[in-house]
Amino acid sequence: MISVEKIIQDIWIINDAGAVLYQRVFGKDLEEQLIGALFSALNLLAEELETGGLSNFELKDIKYFIIKKHGISFIVNSSKKTKEKKVKEELNRIVNKFFNLYSKEILNNWDNDLNLFAGFENHIKDSLQDTIDKFEKAFW
Secondary structure, eight states: OOOOOBBEEEEEEEETTTTTTEOSSSSSOOOOOHHHHHHHHHHHHHHHHHHOOOEEEEETTTEEEEETTTEEEEEEEEEEOOOOHHHHHHHHHHHHHHHHSSSHHHHTTTTTTTGGGGHHHHTTTBBBOOOOHHHHHHOO
């Protein structure tokens, strides 16, 4: 089995309506639906500016990456020190796992019950930094 470095700190999966389908966030300073609306607004603005939409942006020492596929936005963040290529590769793995688990039919028939996505972290935990890893990196 290939060992994958855990480089993703936080993740949000948001539909076109701005509803947060899934999130894993270390510091829950913002309400999840508020952050979903913010990311949706940023992506809409970016689509107006260029056809590809917003692919990444930086806030302080954190870099955010966005991929939009089939009407769903996948947003992750990582340390600015982490190579962009590595984060994008990991984000693409997460996107592919999501659509392998949740087919177009499942998503089209979704009844707004967020419990459907509750187990997604079990499938991507190899990509997500552990809380202790993030704590250690802040001090080392």
